[in-house]
Amino acid sequence: MKDSTTATSGADLRTTDLQGFVTALERRRCLRRISRPVSLVHEITEIHRRVLEAGGPALLFEKPVDASGNVHDIPLLTNLFGTQERIEWGLGVESGGLAGLAAMLADLRHPSPPASSGEVCAKMPLLRVALSMRLRQVGSAPVQQIVRRGGDIDMRSLPVQWCWPGEPAPLVTWPLVITRSPDDPNDINVGVYRMQVLGRDKLIMRWLAHRGGARHHRQWQQRGRDMPVAVVIGADPATILAAVMPLPENVSELAFAGLLRRARTRVAPAITVPLPVPAQAEIVLEGTVSATETAEEGPFGDHTGYYNAVERFPVMSLSAITMRRNPVYLSTYTGRPPDEPSRLGEAMLELFVPLVKRQFPEITDLWMPPEACSYRAIVVSIDKRYPGQARRIMMGLWSMLPQFNYTKLIVAVDPDIDVRKWDDVVWALSTRFDASRDVMIVGETPIDYLDFASPRPGIGGKMGLDATRKIAPETDREWGQVLAMTPEISQRVDALWHEIGLGDQL
Structure with a gap:
């Protein structure tokens, strides 16, 4: 199909x-x-x-x-x-x-001054795109055509999906959770965190400690106050995709969505909480996440292909549900790849490889196999020029992006290896890697909380495998030369191919 x-x-x-x-x-x-x-x-x-x-x-x-x-x-x-x-x-x-x-995103993050009048004209579209990152406040929002408060609030009125056998309750799987800092109203984060339905007007907010929503929640907790939150279920695709992109903490996802759609994001004040919401959204849940109340969440099927352990997370109490007159409820499931998150992970990687290359110019390509739950393994090819360079790149990647921080395995190879072909990668490991010299293990580092293989939740080891050609003083031996046919012979065989009757058989 x-x-x-x-x-x-x-x-x-x-x-x-x-x-x-x-x-x-x-x-x-x-x-x-x-x-x-x-x-x-x-x-x-x-x-x-x-x-x-x-x-x-x-x-x-x-x-x-x-x-x-x-x-x-x-x-x-x-x-x-x-x-x-x-x-x-x-x-x-x-x-x-x-x-x-x-390429455009890389230019926005690391802009270079134009070298000529021609480059000035070439960069004008980039300026127009950047101007699209300003939010546009509106007074009337389609998402607030229907407002339910008090006794009219009931999560059972929404078609919340129950994804896998053995799960304890329905699960909101595609929520865009909008939070802000108590100190800076402009410090707004939009993240995707699954939410277990706990009752008519209560849900469990499951987020990991490094995520933006959890960071804001800690700030509100330190002041002994519940945190206002707005949860968007269904928005324009640019807003949804901005929420899943690993943006710097100082970049607003709502503003960045304007860059993607080439038009400013329309936002309206939420009805009961001091937060902006996308005016064109389908459904919004408004309320507060408790500073003190928690509940047991799970087990639910996760992107690892396993059910997660049952743990306590903060509870959200609803103060309003707003929606369009005829809304659409957006949902998905997570499981062992392939699933929708793994498809998104592959696309997001393509967007951020140019950023990685600008940070580390010696990187020629990078691949995060979706089979490795999107981010737990990286294969990276480098233009190696000095001893120890592969290890430097491994350490740099582990610290560059939040997703890379959770990567457990990095394999470094040379540019002649296609990082997306396992037969190439395994050949490099078999012929350019020695376990006594080329393994780097780093212990007691942050690991995905959902990784049952780690000895303790959220902390474990990482491993780097250097499958690049070795240069002095990494080795005392003369390195072998890769087998290759001469260009002259290849051209002669190309000319002979159809004459010897093999053209239609291979």
Whole structure:
């Protein structure tokens, strides 16, 4: 089951809301409506899993059915970013256009002064894009057409998915959680943290300590105050994708979304909390995360392919639910790759390889295999010029981005090795690596909290394998020369190929 697209340009998909994007996907035959009632309990997960593995379309379940047999009138959208093409369209670029966007992001992070009048003109579009990062305040928001407070608040009115067998409750899987610092109203973070439904007006907020929302929560806790929070379920694709990108802490995801869509993000004040919310969103949960109250969360299926351990996390109490008159509920599942997060991880890597190369110019390519849960292993090729360079690159990568901080294994290779081909990488490990010399182990370092292999939660070891050619004083031996045919022979055989009757057989 593959998408059947009718066009390749993503320019007309730069919509300001999710439903506009859905309409465009349907026009391109990249979305399937499912009118038959389908259960929110496990059935949608299994359908989604099979369609994603087949490279199939986004899915709009028009009659999701909850555990009590009630049919919801709010449709559920899933597999929105199950292919790289749809991720590219969501980022506002044409199919295959990630490289151009990556170069633009690198220029924004490390701008260089124009060297000529021609370069000034060439950089003008970059300036216009940068101006799109200013938020636009609006007074009337479609997401506030319906407002529920007090006794009208009920999470059971939303089609919240129950993903895997053995899970204790429905789980909000695609929430964009908006928080801010108590000291600086402009220090606003948007992160994606799963949320277990705890009751009619309560959820559990599960975030890891290094994430922006947890950082803000600690600041509010230190003042003995509950933290205001707004949770967006369903937004325009640029806002969703900005929330999953590893941006610097001083860059607002809401502002960055404007850069992606080439138009300023419209925001409105939330109804009951002092936070901005995307005006064109589908559903917003407003409330506070307690400074003191916690509850046991899990076990839930995770991107590792395992159920996570049961642990306590802070509780969010709702003060309002706002929504459009006819909203769409966005959902997904997480599991062993491939899943939607792993597809997104592959695309995000393409965006940030140019940034990595600017930080470390000797890096020629970098790959994070999705099978390694997106970020737990890196293969990096370097233009090696001095002894110990591979180890320097390993240490630099581990400290560069939050995702790289959790990488357990880095394999360094030479530029003649294709980092995306395991047969190349294994050949390099087999012929350029010696365990007594080329292993670097770093203990007692931050590790993904969900990694059961680590001896203690959140802390463990990292390993680097130097599979580059060795130079003095790394070795006293003369290094072998790689086998290769001469260009002259290759050209002669090219000319002979059809004459000897092999052209149609290989």
